[in-house]
Amino acid sequence: MGLIAYLDSVKQRDPAPRSKLEILTYPGVWALGMHRIAHLLFRARFFFLARLVNHISRLLTAIDIHPGARIGRNFFIDHGFVVIGETAEIGDNVTIYQCVTLGGTDPAGGIGGKRHPTILDGAIIGSGAQVLGPITVGANARVGANAVVTRDVPEGATMVGIPAKAVVVAAEDYARPFMPYGTPCAQKFDPETQKLELLRCEIEVLKARLDDLTREEAHRKAG
Numbered sequence: 001m002g003l004i005a006y007l008d009s010v011k012q013r014d015p016a017p018r019s020k021l022e023i024l025t026y027p028g029v030w031a032l033g034m035h036r037i038a039h040l041l042f043r044a045r046f047f048f049l050a051r052l053v054n055h056i057s058r059l060l061t062a063i064d065i066h067p068g069a070r071i072g073r074n075f076f077i078d079h080g081f082v083v084i085g086e087t088a089e090i091g092d093n094v095t096i097y098q099c100v101t102l103g104g105t106d107p108a109g110g111i112g113g114k115r116h117p118t119i120l121d122g123a124i125i126g127s128g129a130q131v132l133g134p135i136t137v138g139a140n141a142r143v144g145a146n147a148v149v150t151r152d153v154p155e156g157a158t159m160v161g162i163p164a165k166a167v168v169v170a171a172e173d174y175a176r177p178f179m180p181y182g183t184p185c186a187q188k189f190d191p192e193t194q195k196l197e198l199l200r201c202e203i204e205v206l207k208a209r210l211d212d213l214t215r216e217e218a219h220r221k222a223g
Contacts, residue, residue: 004020005074006073006074007020007023007024008020009074009076009093010023010026010029010074010076011023013076013078013095014076014078027060027061027062027063027077027079027080028061028063028076028077028078028079028080028082030057030060030061031057031061031063031065031077031080031082032065032071032075032077034053034054034056034057034060034061035054035057035065035067035069035071037053038050038051038053038054038057038065038067039067039068039069039070039071041053041067042067042068047067050067051067053067054066054067058212059212061080062080062081063077063080063081063082063083064082064083064084065082065084066084066085066086066088067086068086068087069084069085069086069087069088069089069090069102069116070088070089070090071090072090072091072092072093072094072121073092073093074092074093074094075090075092075093075094075096076094076095076096077096077097078095078096078097078098079097079098079127080098081098081099082096082098082099082100082101083100083101083102083103084102084116085102085103085104085115085116086104086115086116087104087113087114087115087116087134088102088116088117088118088119089116089117089118089119090102090118090119091119091120091121091122091123091139092121092122093121093122094119094121094122094123094124094125095123095124095125096124096125097125097126097127097128097129097145098127098128099127099128100125100126100127100128100129100130100131101129101130101131101132102116102117102119102125102131103116103117103130103131103132103133104116104132104133104134105132105133105134113134114134115133115134116133116134117131117132117133117134117135117136117137117149118134118135118136118137119131119137120136120137120138120139120141120155121139121140122139122140123137123138123139123140123141123142123143124141124142124143125137125143126142126143126144126145126146126147127145127146128145128146129143129144129145129146129147129148129149130147130148130149131143131149132148132149132150133150135149135150135151135152135153136152136153137149137152137153138152138153138154138155138156138157139155139156140155140156141153141154141155141156141157141158141159142157142158142159143159143164144158144159144160144161144164146162147159147160147161147162147164148161148162148163148164149163149164150163150164151163151164153166154166
C-alpha cells in the first residue's frame with residue numbers, strides 16, 4: 001500500500017509514465033529505495049556498509065545521496081545527477097529535478113554539525129539549482145531552475161536568480177498546486193545566463209564522473 005501511494009504521488013507530478021510499472025524504472029525511485037537501506041545501516045553505525053550501498057546506488061543512478069541524509073515520504077527526484085549532503089533534511093512530498101545540489105558549508109574548526117539545507121514539505125527545487133549551507137527552504141516554496149540559494153526561503157516563496165531572490169508570481173501560477181521545475185514560466189529570464197548555468201552544471205557532472213573513474217583506476221592498480 002505504501003509503494004502504491006508513492007507511485008501515485010509521482011504520477012501526479014510527472015505526466016510522462018503510462019503506468020506505475022514504468023515509474024519503477026526511474027533512477028530517482030531506485031536511488032531513494034537504496035538510500036532507505038543505506039540510511040538504516042548508517043543509523044545502526046554500519047558506516048562502511050552504508051557507504052557501499054551509497055556507492056553502488058550512485059554508479060547505477062548518477063544520484064548521490066549521503067546515507068546520513070534524512071528524507072520524508074513521497075520524495076521524488078525527476079531525472080538524475082543530484083547530490084544531497086550528509087546533514088540534509090527533506091520533508092514530505094518534496095520534488096527535486098536534475099543537476100540539483102543540496103550542498104554544505106565548510107565545517108569550522110573541524111566540527112561537522114548541521115552543514116546542509118533543510119527542505120520542508122511540498123517544496124520544489126528546479127533543475128540546476130544549488131541550495132547551500134544550513135538554511136531552510138520553507139514549506140511549498142519553489143526554487144527556480146539554476147537558482148543559487150544561500151539564505152532561508154520563506155514558506156510559499158518563489159526564488160529565482162543568482163543569488164536567488166523572491167519574485168512576484170502571477171496569481172494563476174501561484175494558485176497551481178504544482179509548478180514543474182519550480183519555475184514560473186511566464187517570468188522573463190536571460191537566456192544567455194540560463195545557457196551558461198546549464199553548461200556549468202554539465203561540467204560539474206563530468207568532473208565528478210572523471211574523479212570517480214580516476215579513483216576506480218587507482219584502486220584497480222593498487223589491487
